[in-house]
Amino acid sequence: MAKRQYSYYPGCSSQKGASSSNLDRSVQTLCQELDIQLNEIPDWNCCGASIGYAGGGELPRMTLSARNLALSEKHHPDQDVVASCAACWLNTREVQERLNHNPALKAETNIALQSVKLEYSGNKKVRHMVEVLIEDIGYDVLAGKVKKPLEGLKIAGYVGCQTNRPFGINGESFENPMYLDKMVETLGAEPLTKYEKKVACCSGALMFSEPAKGQALVKDIIESAYDHGANMIVTPCPLCQANVEIYQDDINARFNTNFSMPVMYYSQLMDVAFGRSATDSALDGNIIQSKELRGIADK
Amino acid sequence: MTDTNQAMVAKYKGNFLKEVTDNVEEGSWVKMCMQCGVCSGSCPLGPHWDHPPQEIFMMIRANKREEVLSSTSMWMCTSCYNCIARCPRGLPITHIMHGLAHYSKRLGLKAQNQPTERFGQMFWNNLVKKGRVNELKLGLGLYFKDGFAEGVKVAMANQKLGMNMMKAKRMSAMEILGGHGVSDASGFHAMLKKAEELEAARVGANADAK
Numbered sequence: 001m002a003k004r005q006y007s008y009y010p011g012c013s014s015q016k017g018a019s020s021s022n023l024d025r026s027v028q029t030l031c032q033e034l035d036i037q038l039n040e041i042p043d044w045n046c047c048g049a050s051i052g053y054a055g056g057g058e059l060p061r062m063t064l065s066a067r068n069l070a071l072s073e074k075h076h077p078d079q080d081v082v083a084s085c086a087a088c089w090l091n092t093r094e095v096q097e098r099l100n101h102n103p104a105l106k107a108e109t110n111i112a113l114q115s116v117k118l119e120y121s122g123n124k125k126v127r128h129m130v131e132v133l134i135e136d137i138g139y140d141v142l143a144g145k146v147k148k149p150l151e152g153l154k155i156a157g158y159v160g161c162q163t164n165r166p167f168g169i170n171g172e173s174f175e176n177p178m179y180l181d182k183m184v185e186t187l188g189a190e191p192l193t194k195y196e197k198k199v200a201c202c203s204g205a206l207m208f209s210e211p212a213k214g215q216a217l218v219k220d221i222i223e224s225a226y227d228h229g230a231n232m233i234v235t236p237c238p239l240c241q242a243n244v245e246i247y248q249d250d251i252n253a254r255f256n257t258n259f260s261m262p263v264m265y266y267s268q269l270m271d272v273a274f275g276r277s278a279t280d281s282a283l284d285g286n287i288i289q290s291k292e293l294r295g296i297a298d299k
Numbered sequence: 300m301t302d303t304n305q306a307m308v309a310k311y312k313g314n315f316l317k318e319v320t321d322n323v324e325e326g327s328w329v330k331m332c333m334q335c336g337v338c339s340g341s342c343p344l345g346p347h348w349d350h351p352p353q354e355i356f357m358m359i360r361a362n363k364r365e366e367v368l369s370s371t372s373m374w375m376c377t378s379c380y381n382c383i384a385r386c387p388r389g390l391p392i393t394h395i396m397h398g399l400a401h402y403s404k405r406l407g408l409k410a411q412n413q414p415t416e417r418f419g420q421m422f423w424n425n426l427v428k429k430g431r432v433n434e435l436k437l438g439l440g441l442y443f444k445d446g447f448a449e450g451v452k453v454a455m456a457n458q459k460l461g462m463n464m465m466k467a468k469r470m471s472a473m474e475i476l477g478g479h480g481v482s483d484a485s486g487f488h489a490m491l492k493k494a495e496e497l498e499a500a501r502v503g504a505n506a507d508a509k
Binding site: 012013015016017018019020021022043044045046048049050051052053054055056057058059060062063064067108109111112113114115116117161162165166174200201203204205206208209210213217246247249250284285286287 | 324343344347375377378379380381383384385397398400401404405414415416417418419420422423424426427430431432434441459460463464466467468469470471473474479481482483486487489490491492493494495497498501
């Protein structure tokens with residue numbers, strides 16, 4: 001079968017030495033397993049994330065994503081744009097929709113893009129990596145790839161916000177999307193379908209500017225996972241992963257808790273279940289290790 | 300306060316709803332709010348807003364111009380999109396809050412010393428510089444935002460977190476030497492400058508038109 005090819009937008013935090021470099025590493029391994037070729041958009045720039053509005057007005061922010069889309073249109077004309085980061089995907093897709101619905105804004109964007117000798121037409125499909133897995137590959141093929149079922153693991157599927165709203169995946173409900181639980185089940189683990197914090201907010205970028213408020217939200221997200229007997233939390237979003245994993249010491253000090261809850265990416269679970277090593281699955285990129293998952297990887 | 304602010308006050312003469320409709324990102328939606336309060340009840344930081352979105356929308360109609368624009372409220376938005384997903388009238392509330400926050404800065408009326416406003420500006424400056432975010436410099440900038448002595452204290456307190464991230468190869472000391480960026484930096488800067496000029500000209504022309 002010919003390789004599936006996509007125009008890939010990794011985003012700033014996926015770069016070497018950046019905060020979700022382990023997401024990118026585990027996604028690359030996953031794509032090797034599934035015969036997917038990710039062609040990086042040449043010279044892509046930051047999407048502005050969720051906090052860019054403080055400095056950037058509407059048009060400059062639209063122009064950021066329009067440049068990436070125009071580069072993809074030019075270099076990968078027949079390939080869908082795929083992002084693995086929630087904010088990158090959301091911003092790129094949102095900008096495309098807003099420009100295509102507002103001819104005046106689109107015209108201004110294209111004037112700005114003349115500075116980089118690019119033109120945005122707006123004909124790309126902008127997709128999340130999870131959509132590729134569900135819609136193009138399918139649960140059956142994913143299940144067929146499982147060599148080491150994640151048996152005995154109880155996993156709280158934490159979808160978070162930006163992979164879920166306002167667009168969502170696969171036509172699922174905003175209040176209780178099921179795809180992450182289905183993925184967990186496909187890999188042989190037990191999804192904790194009653195986990196209440198599935199679509200709760202981790203505070204996003206406000207974790208940096210308002211740490212006390214942010215950590216209070218994350219405390220509830222972790223506590224609920226413990227209440228349901230979870231071995232780990234799994235998420236598709238790089239900022240959710242970081243916010244829920246890396247401040248657990250601070251949260252323990254602030255709230256007198258004793259948390260040590262691993263927070264993994266869906267792609268890491270798949271890599272391990274598909275028989276790849278701990279290194280290929282980027283398990284060394286986690287600060288809180290899951291002994292159980294590492295045990296399966298090293299088996 | 301800026302000249303644009305004075306021109307806007309003169310032009311709209313107490314019709315703040317019209318000013319927001321004409322000048323704020325997605326502001327034309329504000330008049331559609333029916334005051335049900337689902338947005339305020341759905342917000343993860345709802346209790347921390349001086350005026351949650353529902354109230355902001357009513358205050359806009361009631362011409363509470365300075366109270367709205369100098370409020371810290373909009374800066375409590377985490378961009379979770381709960382309000383957008385649930386609003387029965389389909390208002391893009393997240394975008395309106397971002398738009399109001401940005402407009403308050405354009406007019407020089409923003410809340411003073413608001414941490415998210417400061418961090419957001421720092422983030423924007425960081426990404427504009429090289430076209431991609433330099434996480435190390437952004438983190439250090441955040442530590443040292445209140446001066447050197449305070450910065451050393453914060454950095455010491457977060458030493459373990461930093462070591463953990465380095466060990467996991469999710470933070471790199473090499474980023475201090477420049478780090479990742481787009482190769483066409485001059486084109487990238489010219490593009491953003493042009494976009495800023497076009498937007499400023501649009502708002503400015505609107506303020507000047509009688």
